[in-house]
Amino acid sequence: MPKFVLAYHTGPSFNPPADGPKHMEDWKAWMAGLGEAAVDPGLAVGPSKTVGTDGVTDGGGTNPLAGYTVIQADTIDAAIEIAATCPHIALGGTIEVAPDMELPM
Template sequence: MPEFMFAYHGGKMPETPEEGAKVMAAWEAWYKDLGESVVHPGNPVGMSKTVSAGGIADDGGSNPLSGFTIVKADSIEAACKMAAACPMVADGSGTAEVAPIVEM
């Protein structure tokens, strides 16, 4: 079955421990709903550096990556449906790019 990467942009860090617990519960429930489709639940990521032929930029680019997940799905359309239920996508605080992982 093909694998897909969800690359997250946006979202926000919880401001209180209670908010953090609520956010974690939402993510855990989503992962549970995805079941065995989850290949790697991923993690949030810190600020990235953009490396190009011209040098290294420390600002994370125009739309910094905030995390990732890897899933398996029958099609990119099915993977997009999974990503639409992601807590930060569903609450409008972020977006998810869905890309097929190409076997080499």
């Protein structure tokens, strides 16, 4: 079954100290509900640095990465349906859904 990366981007209404405990409860329930579709629960990330030909910049740009999860689904549309139920959306965040290109490594 194809794999997809769900890349979480922080929304403007997320306040970790205030929203953290409730969000974590919602997150754990959502993750448990994914069952075998959850390949890798991933991790949350803090402030980033972006490395490019111009050097290193702080902050991850205008829509910084907040974390990721790897799921499996039959199609990208099915993966989008899964992403749409994530509690990250309710906090004003966005989720980028990208398919595994299945390149030999």
